[in-house]
Amino acid sequence: xxxxxxxxxxxxxxxxxxxxxxxxxxxxxxxxxxxxxxxxxxxxxxxxxxxxxxxxxxxxxxxxxxxxxxxxxxxxxxxxxxxxxxxxxxxxxxxxxxxxxxxxxxxxxxxxxxxxxxxxxxxxxxxxxxxxxxxxxxxxxxxxxxxxxxxxxxxxxxxxxxxxxxxxxxxxxxxxxxxxxxxxxxxxxxxxxxxxxxxxxxxxxxxxxxxxxxxxxxxxxxxxxxxxxxxxxxxxxxxxxxxxxxxxxxxxxxxxxxxxxxxxxxxxxxxxxxxxxxxxxxxxxxxxxxxxxxxxxxxxxxxxxxxxxxxxxxxxxxxxxxxxxxxxxxxxxxxxxxxxxxxxxxxxxxxxxxxxxxxxxxxxxxxxxxxxxxxxxxxxxxxxxxxxxxxxxxxxxxxxxxxxxxxxxxxxxxxxxxxxxxxxxxxxxxxxxxxxxxxxxxxxxxxxxxxxxxxxxxxxxxxxxxxxxxxxxxxx
Amino acid sequence: xxxxxxxxxxxxxxxxxxxxxxxxxxxxxxxxxxxxxxxxxxxxxxxxxxxxxxxxxxxxxxxxxxxxxxxxxxxxxxxxxxxxxxxxxxxxxxxxxxxxxxxxxxxxxxxxxxxxxx
Numbered sequence: 001x002x003x004x005x006x007x008x009x010x011x012x013x014x015x016x017x018x019x020x021x022x023x024x025x026x027x028x029x030x031x032x033x034x035x036x037x038x039x040x041x042x043x044x045x046x047x048x049x050x051x052x053x054x055x056x057x058x059x060x061x062x063x064x065x066x067x068x069x070x071x072x073x074x075x076x077x078x079x080x081x082x083x084x085x086x087x088x089x090x091x092x093x094x095x096x097x098x099x100x101x102x103x104x105x106x107x108x109x110x111x112x113x114x115x116x117x118x119x120x121x122x123x124x125x126x127x128x129x130x131x132x133x134x135x136x137x138x139x140x141x142x143x144x145x146x147x148x149x150x151x152x153x154x155x156x157x158x159x160x161x162x163x164x165x166x167x168x169x170x171x172x173x174x175x176x177x178x179x180x181x182x183x184x185x186x187x188x189x190x191x192x193x194x195x196x197x198x199x200x201x202x203x204x205x206x207x208x209x210x211x212x213x214x215x216x217x218x219x220x221x222x223x224x225x226x227x228x229x230x231x232x233x234x235x236x237x238x239x240x241x242x243x244x245x246x247x248x249x250x251x252x253x254x255x256x257x258x259x260x261x262x263x264x265x266x267x268x269x270x271x272x273x274x275x276x277x278x279x280x281x282x283x284x285x286x287x288x289x290x291x292x293x294x295x296x297x298x299x300x301x302x303x304x305x306x307x308x309x310x311x312x313x314x315x316x317x318x319x320x321x322x323x324x325x326x327x328x329x330x331x332x333x334x335x336x337x338x339x340x341x342x343x344x345x346x347x348x349x350x351x352x353x354x355x356x357x358x359x360x361x362x363x364x365x366x367x368x369x370x371x372x373x374x375x376x377x378x379x380x381x382x383x384x385x386x387x388x389x390x391x392x393x394x395x396x397x398x399x400x401x402x403x404x405x406x407x408x409x410x411x412x413x414x415x416x417x418x419x420x421x422x423x424x425x426x427x428x429x430x431x432x433x434x435x436x437x438x439x440x441x442x443x444x445x446x447x448x449x450x451x452x453x454x455x456x457x458x459x460x461x462x463x464x465x466x467x468x469x470x471x472x473x474x475x476x
Numbered sequence: 477x478x479x480x481x482x483x484x485x486x487x488x489x490x491x492x493x494x495x496x497x498x499x500x501x502x503x504x505x506x507x508x509x510x511x512x513x514x515x516x517x518x519x520x521x522x523x524x525x526x527x528x529x530x531x532x533x534x535x536x537x538x539x540x541x542x543x544x545x546x547x548x549x550x551x552x553x554x555x556x557x558x559x560x561x562x563x564x565x566x567x568x569x570x571x572x573x574x575x576x577x578x579x580x581x582x583x584x585x586x587x588x589x590x591x592x593x594x
Contacts, residue, residue, distance in 0.1 A: 006566035
């Protein structure tokens with residue numbers, strides 16, 4: 001009898017995902033016996049995340065390939081694993097004070113964040129279409145539940161339902177695109193697809209193109225690029241604030257790195273046929289994201305539109321499809337993680353017992369009453385707008401550098417002009433904080449852990465702006 | 477080339493024969509007592525024309541979701557069982573982990589009260 005050989009698996013390189021899976025299940029089971037006190041769950045989740053982060057450095061020689069070439073741990077995926085673990089840890093830290101105040105008592109919250117992180121890690125390392133699909137589903141299903149975890153809140157329910165219905169629809173496009181790609185090339189491995197295209201032995205070029213377009217639609221939805229962005233403002237507004245920050249960083253970064261891998265590894269050969277389409281999407285994403293943000297009055301909706309516009313910049317790095325683009329995306333997402341978690345930390349600090357104070361006008365007069373917090377907010381806003389000497393500037397600089405190297409000058413000019421537009425609504429908040437008087441006294445909740453997160457974020461934003469080299473070396 | 481379809485064709489003919497034969501035999505042999513309700517398109521005491529806005533207990537959905545979940549598990553078991561010997565130790569250990577993870581899920585559902593109807 002012939003044996004089916006076991007696939008080569010390097011367990012050390014898989015350690016982050018394995019550790020987080022085990023801790024996710026552990027937290028789920030602990031919740032059943034922990035009762036009302038969730039501190040133990042928080043502690044266990046953070047331990048799991050720290051262990052996973054440390055174990056990401058364990059592989060000695062990169063890249064390590066497992067499961068017959070469908071899972072690779074390289075510098076890019078290790079760096080993204082760190083981003084994911086870091087952003088999940090910050091989400092949990094932000095939730096410690098936010099959740100009890102806003103009536104989120106479900107212990108599954110922490111388990112779902114851990115499982116979502118596993119999905120993101122799988123996604124960042126996937127080099128096979130099926131693996132990518134699996135990762136995207138693990139991430140999405142956790143997020144659908146997390147968006148609606150405020151069960152009594154109508155907006156949260158709306159967010160979950162909208163996200164689920166549109167997300168399931170988009171997954172359909174993604175799977176269809178993958179099947180067409182498989183039909184055209186006869187393999188689901190990204191490297192295999194590239195080989196078949198290179199040798200010119202595709203079954204049908206039409207299928208290949210159709211599959212590529214469907215993949216752009218599917219990924220476009222997952223990263224919230226125009227015209228597949230309509231869910232983002234509603235979902236970002238309705239989801240609990242820590243979950244919104246989480247969604248804006250982790251899953252978005254994971255989808256982007258999968259997007260990058262598919263387009264830069266599998267189908268770069270036919271790049272000239274899809275980069276025009278992607279360029280239109282990128283420009284539309286930047287323009288609609290920025291101009292949409294200008295008219296918002298709710299801070300979470302504003303950040304949702306701003307996050308859409310940032311995807312536009314990131315798509316430029318995918319269009320560039322060189323190795324510089326990959327590390328530019330990695331650097332950008334790390335910088336973005338600091339900025340977004342800091343901003344949402346302040347959004348959470350502004351919340352009171354009965355009201356979350358999500359209107360932009362609530363920020364009026366903050367500069368007088370809470371000068372330190374207003375200063376932090378100013379740093380985040382300037383950094384999001386891409387002003388030196390903060391992390392956002394360097395991040396944009398690398399993205400534009402990668403694009404210029406490949407000759408996409410017009411695209412970069414449009415992106416820079418968009419950055420200028422974005423400064424308007426970022427500075428609007430700064431002006432409100434310093435130049436206007438507040439309408440009423442706010443009772444800031446001033447949780448020490450949330451303050452600590454904001455402090456970490458400010459440090460990161462400035463540090464990455466002044467000394468970009470250490471982080472940049474990690475990404476290459 | 478067509479020979480290989482003989483088996484399928486025979487089965488097809490037999491299936492049609494049995495189905496038609498049953499309908500024919502019941503109409504010949506069966507007792508015939510007609511009344512209004514029985515002549516309606518749907519039986520089992522369901523009213524034919526009702527408002528579509530009916531309320532179902534949410535418990536049904538929970539059971540449905542759990543059913544799908546553990547049904548999928550069975551789907552994975554079949555190919556594994558067929559290839560059990562060929563997969564060797566690796567397949568066995570792998571499936572063990574699969575069952576452990578499912579067990580965690582079952583524990584969770586059970587203790588959370590997902591299996592209680594009342």
